[in-house]
Amino acid sequence: MEQKSMDPQDDVPLVFVHRPPSFHFPFKDRLSTHFNLLDPLDSPDSTHFFLGSSVGVDHLDLSDCRRRGIAITNASFAFSEDVADLAVGLLIDVLRGISAADRFVRSGFWAKTGDYPLGFKLGGKRIGIVGLGNIGSQVAKRLEAFGCIISYTSRRKKPPSVPFAYYANIYDLAMNSDVLMVCCALTEETHHIVNKEVMAALGKEGVIINVGRGALIDEKEMVQFLVRGEIGGVGLDVFENEPDVPKELFQLDNAVLSPHSAVVTPECFDALEELILFNLKAFFSHEPLRSLIEFE
Amino acid sequence: MEQKSMDPQDDVPLVFVHRPPSFHFPFKDRLSTHFNLLDPLDSPDSTHFFLGSSVGVDHLDLSDCRRRGIAITNASFAFSEDVADLAVGLLIDVLRGISAADRFVRSGFWAKTGDYPLGFKLGGKRIGIVGLGNIGSQVAKRLEAFGCIISYTSRRKKPPSVPFAYYANIYDLAMNSDVLMVCCALTEETHHIVNKEVMAALGKEGVIINVGRGALIDEKEMVQFLVRGEIGGVGLDVFENEPDVPKELFQLDNAVLSPHSAVVTPECFDALEELILFNLKAFFSHEPLRSLIEFE
Structure with missing residues (x-):
């Protein structure tokens, strides 16, 4: 202005x-x-x-x-709580398979084939927050109540009043996390900040939630990691070429797809x-x- | 034993x-x-x-x-955190339409028809917990971190160290809640504890989450309330005649259906x-x- x-x-x-x-x-x-x-x-x-x-x-x-x-x-002041709500909802959905299990029930498979596969507990999971601004802080506050262990990377280390472990780069954060919560702004520096090295560091049971911008993740690589089973799951509110979503994701039960509706x-x-x-x-x-x- | x-x-x-x-x-x-x-x-x-x-x-x-x-x-000591995780996941899903929006994206409608309908914020919602035992207490702990306002009904009022408003019966709780989280045991006294009077008291924007037992809710009445738009939505991990689920629910975007997988x-x-x-x-x-x- x-x-x-x-x-x-x-x-x-x-x-x-x-x-x-x-x-x-x-x-x-x-x-x-x-x-x-x-x-x-x-x-x-x-x-x-x-x-x-x-x-x-x-x-x-x-x-x-x-x-x-x-x-x-x-x-972000107005939006951060809503974005954090959705981010946590996407994480629970990926870990517990809520959307996939809902499809399973709606298609009549429960009565035909019996139990749905196991999900995963939130408590004890190591959550790595990428960008501890308004949104990331609200995500941290919510996930602490589930017994998650929070750490983060950010442009600078936060003051000592912030009780979470800090990693200077996203690669080290991914090495020490079960889940990456991508909550940062898209800038030249953060474009494709989640690249294939970061996904490999996160590992094959690792989960990525993105409520920032699609181009924070190298989407083509992410699709390949998912298809090959080299990461555990994703919850995405944003995509690189909205409203186009990579068709490979439509076949995967470990992907939860949200139409940029966080706010x-x-x-x-x-x-x-x-x-x-x-x-x-x-x-x-x-x-x-x-x-x-x-x-x- | x-x-x-x-x-x-x-x-x-x-x-x-x-x-x-x-x-x-x-x-x-x-x-x-x-x-x-x-x-x-x-x-x-x-x-x-x-x-x-x-x-x-x-x-x-x-x-x-x-x-x-x-x-x-x-x-319940072993299970309560997992059940509470799923209960909160179902609530976020119903309020924000995660499963329904995931279907919307997967079917290619995002690119064809544009934005998905509005969801609802968790913060400020009045949550009425039915049964503040191990599971209900874990649900309360999680939802407080989202800025929700917690009250409960239970066989007896909890000690003063429990900071939530107590209602002596579920009808008064429903009158004063936006959401009912059904977390109690199924006994003769609690069979169909969520009946049509309770659903009417909850009102047409009210949400019911059930992670207890199917027969805690009068399921036939609930289906009618949903079909007529007289309650806002449901998230159900349990049903009266598992694994059979009322077919009417399969058509509804404001129902999230989970195959008794809370634990x-x-x-x-x-x-x-x-x-x-x-x-x-x-x-x-x-x-x-x-x-x-x-x-x-």
Whole structure:
């Protein structure tokens, strides 16, 4: 967001809305009582202010924003609990085979073939969190209650108040984990951060959960590792070429596939509305913003 | 288990094994180094001691056991964490539609029809736990970490150290809950404890998770409530006539169906083995037993 002088005919700040056409923007009416909204999807003519919403920042030119002094806030404050809920749900699903067992029951196999194969306990599992930000921290909080053992990798080691073991790189984290929870932002540095060396280090019973962005994982390699039985399972909310999903995954019971829906709850939209309204008011009143992206 | 005089020719205690044929009893070899095992599924001729394993006690004549002074221990100590993991997994699945969304992705609908419908946040949901024993307590511990608000009903109010609101009956609990987690034992008193009045009290956005026994819920009524949209969703690990599941459920996206697999993990079998070995040794040494069933 960048502050400029207001149109002299109008005291209400102008806000330029940038959104994907699929984002329905349910709280537009409420925002329009506080701001003059310019939404190019309504009328394609204006360039004043910028209002988008996302957890990820991979669609923004961060260095250009830094050079121009543009502040960026993201939606992780509003979204992180919902994303963490789904991440934990995907993990339980992969370990206990919930979706696969549901297919087994629906297709009538329970009565025909007897018991469904064993699942795995959460307690005692070594969970490696890739990116201990808002989302990763919420994931850690939940999984501690299941008796999991948490460690993490992150750009920097967190302060001593964070009680989890730190690994300086994802390879060492994978070597010491049963599960990788991929919760970080997609940047040039994190593109394909889960590569074949990391998957080999995780091992054939290892599980990968991805609620970040598809391109954090080398998806082609991941499919091969799964097909060859060289990793134990995956729970994926994101894919490299959404909405296309590699067809090989459709045949696998140890893959749980979610259509990028980690943040799609009404409670999340309410929290997002509050956050956007708060930040716009704060911006135009020269007050501190919430969920400000820190440039490296 | 009932202690009797030993066969004079043999110092090793005799243990009579009672198990369903489908229970594979993987630690038989280890037990047989400590005890003389009599398993009627090996050779159908003996009546000495009793070794079964289950969380539920609905297959035992409790009043007859009490009259004869027979001690009963159950497996909830070994099983409760796994059952609680699955219970929470089923709840996240119902609220966030994980299994249904996985079907949506696998059938290729994501690319064809766009976004999957909204799910619901766990945080702030009022969770009513039916039976705050080993399993219910583990469920509460996990859901607190998601920001849920816990209350319960139970035969008696728990001591003040238990910080959750208590309701004396399930109807009042349902009136004040978004979700019922059914975790109690099946007895004469709890048969169909979730009846149509309770479902009506829970309301049309309410969710029921059952990891206890099928007959805790009036299943026919539940199916009608679901078909008419009068409750919001169900996650069921147990059914009234297993392995038969009401066919109407196969058509519903707001039902998650699990083939009575709450305890089926290798870690759980290990814990069960430890518990059985501990209790048999304790019994024959006149030491206190773990997971002893208290008669009412």
